[in-house]
Amino acid sequence: MIAPATLADIPALNKLVNSAYRGDSSRQGWTTEADILDGTRTDEAAISEFMREPGSVILKVNEETGIIGCVRLVKHGSKLYLGMFAVAPGWQNQGIGKKILKAAEAEAHKQDCTAIYMTVISVRAELIAWYQRNGYQQVGDQKPMVFDNPSGGIPKTDLYFITLEKKLN
Numbered sequence: 001m002i003a004p005a006t007l008a009d010i011p012a013l014n015k016l017v018n019s020a021y022r023g024d025s026s027r028q029g030w031t032t033e034a035d036i037l038d039g040t041r042t043d044e045a046a047i048s049e050f051m052r053e054p055g056s057v058i059l060k061v062n063e064e065t066g067i068i069g070c071v072r073l074v075k076h077g078s079k080l081y082l083g084m085f086a087v088a089p090g091w092q093n094q095g096i097g098k099k100i101l102k103a104a105e106a107e108a109h110k111q112d113c114t115a116i117y118m119t120v121i122s123v124r125a126e127l128i129a130w131y132q133r134n135g136y137q138q139v140g141d142q143k144p145m146v147f148d149n150p151s152g153g154i155p156k157t158d159l160y161f162i163t164l165e166k167k168l169n
Contacts, residue, residue: 002103005058005070007051012067013058014044020086022153029089030126037153042084050074050084058084059103061096069096071104079165080108082118101134108168117165121145128164136164 005013019025021041026032033041050056050072061069068091072084082104087096108116120128122142142160 001062002059002099003062005051005060005067007048009058009060009067010044010047010051013047013060013070014042016067016070016088017042017047017084017086020089020092025089027089029087029092031087031089031092033121033124033153036121036123036157036159037155039154041153047084057107059100059107061087061100063091069100071100073104073107075111075113078112078114080104080111080113080116082116085118097130098134105166105168113168115165115167117163119143119161119163122160122162128162131164134166136166139163139165 018041020029020031021033022037022039047058051058053074055075056072058070058072060067068088070084070086071082074081074083085097085100087100104116116136117139118131118136120131122128128138140163142162145155145159145161
């Protein structure tokens with residue numbers, strides 16, 4: 001079931017996102033960033049801030065075992081920003097990510113958005129290819145990955161973001 005997350009979900013969301021992207025647990029799935037970034041992917045304070053941001057919603061996927069997926073959506077003008085997209089490593093490759101992406105697109109339609117966009121680390125070729133297979137295209141130039149908060153990770157090398165966007169009907 002996909003539903004909006006609540007403040008009570010913050011600890012579980014934090015655990016999920018970090019397990020999907022950092023540390024040894026992330027290596028069980030294909031979304032790991034452990035080889036390119038040290039540190040955490042997020043923390044409870046950042047997630048709490050995201051939940052309180054005007055125009056922001058975090059959708060979660062619940063199973064009997066708890067929260068197994070999530071995505072953060074923030075409306076910026078006529079577009080919806082998609083971030084903090086995570087699926088628990090043991091649940092990857094089972095269609096959960098595609099369901100979350102469809103739920104995000106439904107939310108964009110509900111909010112009368114014309115497009116969904118996101119930033120992705122440019123060296124994440126397999127992730128970029130997955131988004132492209134789902135209708136997202138690169139727009140704009142690469143931008144240096146700058147962290148103003150160490151809770152987002154510590155790059156092991158110079159990294160760049162690209163922006164992917166999907167136009168909605």
